[in-house]
Amino acid sequence: MARFNRKELTRIKFLPTVTSTSLLPTRAEITAGTDYTDQITGIDGWSIENQPIETPDMGSTFVSKIGGDDQAADSSLTFYEDSTLDDIETDLAKGTTGYIAIFSKGDIASAKGLDVFPVTVVSNTKAYSTDNEAAKITVQFTITDRPALNQTVPAMT
Template identity: 45%
Template sequence: MSVTQQRFMRRGVTKFLFLKAIADAGNVPLRPELASANATDLSGAISDVAGWSLANSPIDTPDMGSPMTTNIPGEDKADSSSLTFYEDLAAETIETLLTKGVVGFVVIMRKGDVPASKSMDIFPVRVAGRAPAYSAGSDPAKFTVTFAISGEPTLDAAIPASS
């Protein structure tokens, strides 16, 4: 069997939203929540993304019957996660939204806002800090927001249908 793919570049496709709350206990937002004043689309202001994935720490399980040390899946841990934004000379919209200590959800639609696509990851977060990047060069002004992943993320959720 061969696999046929339609490959794509994430820039211009992947969407990043910040939601202040999600009603569902499984942390999967409904379409009205994605389109409400409760949701902010951060995509157009992001210059860099780091983390937003899970890693497993396997546990060694040696035994006397073999010289091979096998292992079993251990705990999952979220990578250190951050978003770097372009700074706005005229407004502080993102800085006001993502102040230290703010809790909410980072919603990543990996393949864009495609209803029924199982490509939505939802990370419960708390803003751990925000730091400006200074440069004497001709770089655009930026700042980085670091997030603590505060609960188990919901991965590969279906994007809700449009209303």
């Protein structure tokens, strides 16, 4: 097993469009996206969770479960705020729709690990603090449909 550190390898991009119903973006759609990797300081969610269903019965004191509905975890990205530009505030304003593409093993042709989440921005909030830290903005997303997970990164063109 070849272990690795996600820092410097994983890339996170916002894609305005993905036309494929399988959510596999083309190289042109990836190129048209915005790479936010170097501005991100925190990541939360970006997974699928199952809501198991309890199935008790009179024959046992053990309560078994079966798989239930899947749902997306509450998901957000926290960015460093820029003191002169407002790209995060405008490009990811509340109501913006698109796709978050997470290249877990890098944006490298034929690499596995591309996850694509169809999203809507539901909040874009500055974090105010008196702590000794850089200014930050948290963008919360709703995942609007089942994401495509562990896809193969398309070839460079």
